Amino acid sequence: MGNQGAKKRKEQNARHMTNLRRLIIGCNVIYVVVRLLIFHSTFTWKHWVGLILTSAAYVIPYLQLAQMAKPTYADDGDLLDGGFDMSTGGICGYLHDIIYITSFVQLMSIISEKFWYIYLVIPAFGAYQCFGFIRGFLPQGSEGEVEDEKTRKKREKMEKKAARPKFVKTRTR
16 A cells, blocks of 8 residues: 555556657658658658657657656565656656657658758757856856945845844733
């Protein structure tokens, strides 16, 4: 009874990974059928490169997610941990985003090759996150600013008010 949460997480992760696998296989099948069989006259070497690129963009995050979702067992075979919670954010959410963006780009590239530019969202978001991280280490520019008279008086008033002793009213009977 004590391991019900781990068993439930293991089942949820198994279902989730199955759904991701179906999404990946479905997108690849649709792309190959439509691009190779229906639009075979316009299929060039660039489309082969795109298929290889999207396949790699599927496989790498999927394998990382599968490793995270893998349950942990004790030496005697008892379930210790049901795996990582796939509904959380962080790196798990970013890996899901890569899979979903890849499926969108792959399917929409059947319509127009300009949809490949959507892949630029991934490195742009990474640069945005890195900039926010690096900015935290940079000194803030507000230290060297000159404060005007009105702001200085307001700040001094607030400091005086904060320095005053506070009296708490109590009821006496």
